[in-house]
Amino acid sequence: MNKPFETYFGGKGSDGTFQTIINHIRPHKHYFELFAGNATIARHKKKTDYNNILVEIDKDVCQRLSETMPDFEVINANALSFLENELINYSIQRGQNMCIYCDPPYPISSRLSNHRYKHELSDDEHDKLLSLLKQCKCDVLISTYPNDLYKERLKDWHLIEFQSKTRKGSATEWLFMNYHQIDSLHDYSFLGNNHRERQLIKRKQKRWVNKFLSLPQLEQQSLVSILLK
Secondary structure: OOOOOOOOOOOOOOOOOHHHHHHHOOOOOEEEOOOOOOOHHHHHHHOOOOOOEEOOOOOHHHHHHHHHHHOOEEEEHHHHHHHHHHHHHHHHHHHHHEEEEEEOOOOOOOOOOOOOOOOOOOHHHHHHHHHHHHHOOOEEEEEEEEOOOHHOOOOEEEEEEEEEEEOEEEEEEEEEOOOOOOOOOOHHHHOOOOOHHHHHHHHHHHHHHHHHHHOHHHHHHHHHHHOOO
C-alpha cells in the first residue's frame, strides 16, 4: 500500500517499530487509528472485515489518506472531541471486538528535536486524552516517548520499551496497552523480535507448510482435526 507521505515526523515506519507495535495488537473486528498522520500501523497490519477507520485533524493529510488508502474510512476530526462524543460509547458497544491505536504528538519536553507539529497538544490536552482513552472499554494502545505525564497517568497499564530509528538517531519508544495478556495476535506477519528472527520464522513456516502439503489428503485432514481440538 502506498505511503500517503514519503516522510512524516513521528511516523512509525522505521524497521522494527511498526512490527513491534503490530506484534502487540490482539484480534479485533473494528479498528480505529487516532492522530493517523502517515497511518503506518493501519497500512501494514491486516485489515479487518468490518471497520478500518483513520481519524486525523489536518484536512490536507485527510485528503492524502483518502487518495492513497481508499479502502479505509477517513474522518477529519479532533481526536479528543471524537473520543468524547462518539468513540467511548462505541467502545462500550463493541468491547473486545474493537481496537484503538493512538499515536499523538509527542509531549514537547520528551522530543529529541525542536520540530513542531502543525497541530500540537498542550500538557492539559495530553492529560485529557489519557483520561478519555482510559474510559474506553476495548483494547487501547498508545505510542509516546518517555515522559513523566504518561508514566504517572498510565502506571496501571502494561508498558513495553524499545528502540526505534529516527533522522536524529536511535530513540526510545514507549508503547502502553490497557491489557497485560496476549494469547493471540490479529496479524502474525511480523512475528519475531528483529529482522533476523522474522526471517527465520518465515522460513520455518514455509518448511512446515511444504511438509504438510506433501502428505496424503486424509493425513492432512487428520492433522487439522487434531490441531482444532
